[in-house]
Amino acid sequence: MDPIISFRDFTFQYRAQARPTLYNIDLDIYPGEKILIAGPSGSGKSTLASCINGLIPFSYPGESTGTLTVDGMEAKKESIFALSKSVGTVLQDPDGQFIGLTVAEDIAFALENDCVPQKEMHAAVARAAKLVDVDHHLGFAPHELSGGQKQRVSLAGVMVDAVKILLFDEPLANLDPAAGKQTIELIDRIQKETDTTVLIIEHRLEDVLWRSVDRIVLMDEGRIAADLRPDELLCSPLLTEAGIREPLYLTALKYAGVTLTPDKKPAHPDTLELTEADKDAVRAWYHAAPAAAPAPLQPVLLEVKDLRFGFTKDRT
Numbered sequence: 001m002d003p004i005i006s007f008r009d010f011t012f013q014y015r016a017q018a019r020p021t022l023y024n025i026d027l028d029i030y031p032g033e034k035i036l037i038a039g040p041s042g043s044g045k046s047t048l049a050s051c052i053n054g055l056i057p058f059s060y061p062g063e064s065t066g067t068l069t070v071d072g073m074e075a076k077k078e079s080i081f082a083l084s085k086s087v088g089t090v091l092q093d094p095d096g097q098f099i100g101l102t103v104a105e106d107i108a109f110a111l112e113n114d115c116v117p118q119k120e121m122h123a124a125v126a127r128a129a130k131l132v133d134v135d136h137h138l139g140f141a142p143h144e145l146s147g148g149q150k151q152r153v154s155l156a157g158v159m160v161d162a163v164k165i166l167l168f169d170e171p172l173a174n175l176d177p178a179a180g181k182q183t184i185e186l187i188d189r190i191q192k193e194t195d196t197t198v199l200i201i202e203h204r205l206e207d208v209l210w211r212s213v214d215r216i217v218l219m220d221e222g223r224i225a226a227d228l229r230p231d232e233l234l235c236s237p238l239l240t241e242a243g244i245r246e247p248l249y250l251t252a253l254k255y256a257g258v259t260l261t262p263d264k265k266p267a268h269p270d271t272l273e274l275t276e277a278d279k280d281a282v283r284a285w286y287h288a289a290p291a292a293a294p295a296p297l298q299p300v301l302l303e304v305k306d307l308r309f310g311f312t313k314d315r316t
């Protein structure tokens with residue numbers, strides 16, 4: 001299978017900058033993959049996204065070397081409009097993106113632009129609204145909605161065009177933890193139902209990993225520092241070296257003396273497989289912990305207890 005996004009020795013420098021922002025990017029993303037792009041602030045994540053959706057060079061000029069192909073198109077030779085047929089982008093603050101007076105008008109905007117007949121348009125809007133669960137809010141004004149609902153309307157607005165690639169830039173930034181979980185669940189469901197390729201840019205690693213991703217691409221100072229399966233990346237020191245906080249339950253496990261390896265499937269608390277010796281270590285730590293654990297790990301005690309280590313059995 002050919003990649004749907006392919007960077008080859010791609011370097012990009014904004015016109016306003018003295019040095020490149022992206023260096024020698026080599027990255028292949030295959031149809032149907034779900035990728036998390038992580039990295040500290042300023043590492044080039046949004047710039048990478050802007051190259052894929054055509055905002056670079058359309059809105060942000062600069063010079064690139066190497067190649068980038070997106071859905072069979074050489075990105076820098078295409079218009080942003082051609083790329084937008086393949087790539088749908090949901091930004092962190094959807095407020096600025098609303099155009100319509102009502103949710104329905106907003107979702108229909110891309111189709112109105114394309115002069116799609118009324119009847120077809122209504123059907124397409126209804127389908128997209130249902131997919132993201134805003135079909136009961138079609139008559140509402142966007143400002144009447146919650147942050148999570150706005151984001152879903154914005155998502156419906158790009159899904160209505162049947163894009164093959166969905167790009168989310170910090171989708172959790174303005175959401176509380178509960179709404180964030182719902183967003184991650186929704187992205188997961190849509191990716192499975194529609195078989196789109198999904199790129200999520202997010203530094204809230206633990207929240208994204210609430211649902212599985214295929215790979216994590218770690219950016220650092222404009223370069224790809226790692227491109228690994230979550231189970232592999234979470235066992236390596238690369239995240240911490242890049243200044244990204246690992247999920248707290250992993251910090252807790254390490255603190256208890258557990259050595260993490262990919263076969264223990266550490267990417268998600270539900271998949272974690274610990275050895276008997278590991279469980280003994282965690283139990284010992286847990287019983288000693290209230291006094292012994294450093295303050296930041298205290299809230300994790302509860303979570304670690306809830307992991308399937310057999311504590312509940314222990315205590316009855």
Ligand SMILES: Nc1ncnc2c1ncn2[C@@H]1O[C@H](COP(=O)(O)OP(=O)(O)O)[C@@H](O)[C@H]1O
Binds near residue numbers: 014048
């Ligand atoms: N529109 C722009 N024009 C010039 N420089 C920019 C622009 N956007 C971002 N940059 C520069 O690129 C670097 C990376 O920014 P960005 O891609 O937004 O990183 P991230 O999304 O990882 O926080 C920053 O140092 C910033 O100064």
Ligand SMILES: [Mg+2]
Binds near residue numbers: 045046047169
């Ligand atoms: Mg960014």
